[in-house]
Amino acid sequence: MALKFEVLGKFNRARAARLALPHFVCQTPLFMPVGTQGTIKGLTNNQLEEIGCQIILGNTYHLALRPGAELIDDLGGLHKFMNWKRALLTDSGGFQMVSLLHLADITEQGVTFQSPVDAKPMLLTPEESIQIQNKIGADIIMALDDVVKTTITGPRIEEAMYRTLRWIDRCIVAHKRPDEQNLFGIVQGGLDPVLRDICVRGLVDRNLPGYAIGGLSGGEDKDSFWRVVAQCTAALPEDKPRYVMGVGYPLDLVVCSALGADMYDCVYPTRTARFGTALIPEGLLKLKNQAMANDERPIDPTCLCMVCRNYTRAYLHCIVTKDPMGSQLVSYHNLSYMMRLSKDLHTSIVEGRFPEFVQGFLRVQFPKGDIPEWVCNAMEVAGIDVSTCCAP
Amino acid sequence: MRFAVTRACGGGGGRARTGALYIGGSTTAPIETPSLLISTRKGLPTFVSRDHLAALPTPDSLLLHVSPLHFLDCPSSKTISNIGGLHQMLGLHEHFFVAAPRDSLESLPESEGTNKLGASFETPCGRRLIKPSAYVEKIASLKPNLWASMADEVPAWVSEKRNKTSVDRTLRWLDECLALDPAGGKTMLGLVVGGSNIEERKHCAIEVATRNVSGFWIGGFGLGENVEERSVLLNAVTDNLPEEKVRFISGLSLPEEVLQGVASGIDLFDSTYIYHLTLGGFALIFPFKILDHNNLDFQLDDTVGDRTKINLRATIYRKDISPIVANCSCFTCQNHTRAYINHLLNVHEMLAHILLEIHNTHHYLGFFRAMREAIKGGKFDLFRQRFVESRRIHLTSAVLCS
Numbered sequence: 001m002a003l004k005f006e007v008l009g010k011f012n013r014a015r016a017a018r019l020a021l022p023h024f025v026c027q028t029p030l031f032m033p034v035g036t037q038g039t040i041k042g043l044t045n046n047q048l049e050e051i052g053c054q055i056i057l058g059n060t061y062h063l064a065l066r067p068g069a070e071l072i073d074d075l076g077g078l079h080k081f082m083n084w085k086r087a088l089l090t091d092s093g094g095f096q097m098v099s100l101l102h103l104a105d106i107t108e109q110g111v112t113f114q115s116p117v118d119a120k121p122m123l124l125t126p127e128e129s130i131q132i133q134n135k136i137g138a139d140i141i142m143a144l145d146d147v148v149k150t151t152i153t154g155p156r157i158e159e160a161m162y163r164t165l166r167w168i169d170r171c172i173v174a175h176k177r178p179d180e181q182n183l184f185g186i187v188q189g190g191l192d193p194v195l196r197d198i199c200v201r202g203l204v205d206r207n208l209p210g211y212a213i214g215g216l217s218g219g220e221d222k223d224s225f226w227r228v229v230a231q232c233t234a235a236l237p238e239d240k241p242r243y244v245m246g247v248g249y250p251l252d253l254v255v256c257s258a259l260g261a262d263m264y265d266c267v268y269p270t271r272t273a274r275f276g277t278a279l280i281p282e283g284l285l286k287l288k289n290q291a292m293a294n295d296e297r298p299i300d301p302t303c304l305c306m307v308c309r310n311y312t313r314a315y316l317h318c319i320v321t322k323d324p325m326g327s328q329l330v331s332y333h334n335l336s337y338m339m340r341l342s343k344d345l346h347t348s349i350v351e352g353r354f355p356e357f358v359q360g361f362l363r364v365q366f367p368k369g370d371i372p373e374w375v376c377n378a379m380e381v382a383g384i385d386v387s388t389c390c391a392p
Numbered sequence: 393m394r395f396a397v398t399r400a401c402g403g404g405g406g407r408a409r410t411g412a413l414y415i416g417g418s419t420t421a422p423i424e425t426p427s428l429l430i431s432t433r434k435g436l437p438t439f440v441s442r443d444h445l446a447a448l449p450t451p452d453s454l455l456l457h458v459s460p461l462h463f464l465d466c467p468s469s470k471t472i473s474n475i476g477g478l479h480q481m482l483g484l485h486e487h488f489f490v491a492a493p494r495d496s497l498e499s500l501p502e503s504e505g506t507n508k509l510g511a512s513f514e515t516p517c518g519r520r521l522i523k524p525s526a527y528v529e530k531i532a533s534l535k536p537n538l539w540a541s542m543a544d545e546v547p548a549w550v551s552e553k554r555n556k557t558s559v560d561r562t563l564r565w566l567d568e569c570l571a572l573d574p575a576g577g578k579t580m581l582g583l584v585v586g587g588s589n590i591e592e593r594k595h596c597a598i599e600v601a602t603r604n605v606s607g608f609w610i611g612g613f614g615l616g617e618n619v620e621e622r623s624v625l626l627n628a629v630t631d632n633l634p635e636e637k638v639r640f641i642s643g644l645s646l647p648e649e650v651l652q653g654v655a656s657g658i659d660l661f662d663s664t665y666i667y668h669l670t671l672g673g674f675a676l677i678f679p680f681k682i683l684d685h686n687n688l689d690f691q692l693d694d695t696v697g698d699r700t701k702i703n704l705r706a707t708i709y710r711k712d713i714s715p716i717v718a719n720c721s722c723f724t725c726q727n728h729t730r731a732y733i734n735h736l737l738n739v740h741e742m743l744a745h746i747l748l749e750i751h752n753t754h755h756y757l758g759f760f761r762a763m764r765e766a767i768k769g770g771k772f773d774l775f776r777q778r779f780v781e782s783r784r785i786h787l788t789s790a791v792l793c794s
Binding site: 037038039041042043044045046047062066067071074075081082083293294296306309310311312314315317318319323324325327328329332 | 433434436437438439441442443444463465466467468470471474475481482483710711713723727728729731732734735736738739741742743745746747
């Protein structure tokens with residue numbers, strides 16, 4: 001174990017914690033921007049620090065291709081290669097394999113696929129994935145899991161869940177740096193509560209430093225989504241971090257935090273920025289919209305980031321999707337928004353005003369009181385009264 | 393605005409000079425010339441955001457070129473005015489903007505479409521014709537610190553008649569801009585053209601010099617004239633402009649071209665060199681202290697190429713953990729390695745260009761500083777000669793090796 005997780009405050013299931021990792025001490029709940037190829041698109045390290053990023057995610061699949069795990073290892077690990085002084089997390093490479101490569105095939109051995117470089121058949125095994133992640137050197141590494149889309153039904157889901165458990169043992173054996181890198185297991189099982197329960201118990205038995213809830217954010221309906229998160233957070237140990245992979249939208253972060261999750265990652269804030277969409281407390285601001293052409297306000301008058309303190313919607317309207325600077329500036333703002341949200345979640349829990357924060361958040365996002373039913377249901381389980389935010 | 397020549401390389405036909413350009417209030421340090429205008433796209437550098445721009449050497453990096461043509465479509469002049477002009481709109485309150493229509497990248501003078509009504513430019517939005525009244529209106533909303541009048545810039549190969557027309561038009565538009573300028577020319581730069589015709593160049597310069605402008609913008613270069621005739625044409629212009637007023641030029645981008653311009657008495661350069669280097673994945677590495685060496689033995693790595701720049705896409709940099717230039721104080725060299733930038737270029741990440749533009753701007757500004765030192769020391773000609781030779785040394789050594 002190479003981390004320390006200390007809960008500093010709670011409200012029902014929600015918790016604010018201190019997560020001490022080898023490279024950085026973090027505060028949860030937190031959002032991790034995705035730096036796929038060893039960089040967050042268009043932002044420099046000092047900007048990320050200013051924004052308040054604590055952990056960045058790197059993609060094992062992409063990095064193993066270019067520049068290559070050996071090279072990263074030779075040059076002292078990904079931290080040194082990127083010169084990123086805070087924490088890093090790498091995923092196993094499994095998800096990319098399955099989502100990017102049409103000809104991927106999953107067997108007990110591992111994931112076979114066609115190399116995108118020279119079309120040779122390749123095999124990513126649990127051992128290989130851990131070996132690569134050991135070379136990259138991130139603070140948190142993810143087990144190779146058998147990922148199945150939640151939109152699939154049938155015996156494949158059960159097969160994947162049991163295989164995930166068999167693979168975690170292989171990952172644990174293969175992991176050569178447990179004192180420096182934390183191996184997180186990933187809970188699979190689709191939308192089936194029975195399967196999820198088996199998987200959680202199996203992973204908890206292995207006494208891992210942390211746990212992720214995988215296989216979500218892949219197109220399932222929201223009602224199913226929150227129920228799986230709620231079930232898993234209820235069953236996972238209190239004293240270890242819980243990471244919901246692929247989340248996402250600000251609303252999802254708030255709901256999952258209310259249900260007891262701690263960590264999140266998603267490409268959404270940076271990707272949507274490049275298409276000219278900014279994240280604001282009210283929801284989304286589409287900067288390309290003609291209505292923005294003469295709007296002299298900043299993206300978000302309540303935001304204190306460098307972009308909101310210096311630029312108007314009118315000017316950003318001119319540059320988004322047209323000039324690289326447009327990508328940079330909106331990405332900067334969107335990540336600032338996510339970091340601010342993370343901090344607000346943490347602080348409001350610590351200061352004993354979490355329900356008020358959630359209510360305030362929902363009121364601004366849904367001024368007409370039309371809060372989606374799934375949110376109301378989730379909040380009921382979380383023990384947060386949102387009736388004052390709902391229209392009569 | 394105030395400009396003063398601080399050192400003139402007299403004797404030996406030397407027209408190179410150093411100067412001090414005071415744009416801000418009296419408390420602001422002057423921009424020492426010869427210096428560089430940083431290129432912008434809609435007012436901001438292509439890749440360097442305002443926080444990284446502020447970290448570049450000052451006051452050298454405070455001068456930005458802006459083309460009003462980038463704002464033809466949006467925001468509207470009214471919105472720009474409401475926001476408060478360029479400085480407000482771009483969040484660059486400490487910087488100085490010099491506006492001129494041509495930017496050699498996205499607003500290219502297109503002489504066939506130009507007519508008596510206005511100047512034509514090729515832009516990313518197609519061919520646009522801009523009339524003096526519309527131009528001045530845009531300038532009024534943008535509120536740059538200095539602005540150039542409109543010109544009919546023609547390439548070197550046009551007929552004598554077309555060239556003469558371009559001079560007449562340019563002078564007429566200068567007078568129109570002056571008439572529309574509420575400040576009466578105090579922040580205006582008169583545009584001088586004349587193509588490849590010495591007489592026209594002389595005539596235009598003399599005429600513009602009689603107008604009540606605060607400085608000059610020399611146009612029409614970098615449009616097909618050959619290198620040899622360029623010096624003659626430049627001299628024909630600068631010899632007929634008052635010594636004590638500042639001279640800007642566009643179209644001279646490469647270090648050799650800049651040296652040529654400085655030798656003819658030009659003070660400020662709008663250059664696209666950094667942009668092209670950056671997009672190509674190149675980083676400048678040439679040393680400045682070329683006057684301190686008796687031989688041309690530079691402390692460079694044994695790279696192939698012309699020793700001015702390295703192509704960071706090359707595989708030899710895959711594991712090179714040194715900075716682009718040892719002891720360079722720019723953000724890129726202080727924080728990142730050649731290996732990392734090589735990787736970023738290979739995976740087509742924007743960060744590569746951000747880091748390269750920071751370094752290349754920093755480095756090119758250093759080149760200008762070294763030029764100023766050379767002029768102050770009375771050694772500009774030697775500096776120029778050494779630099780040009782050093783750029784060609786890889787050719788001679790390649791010949792010797794083969």
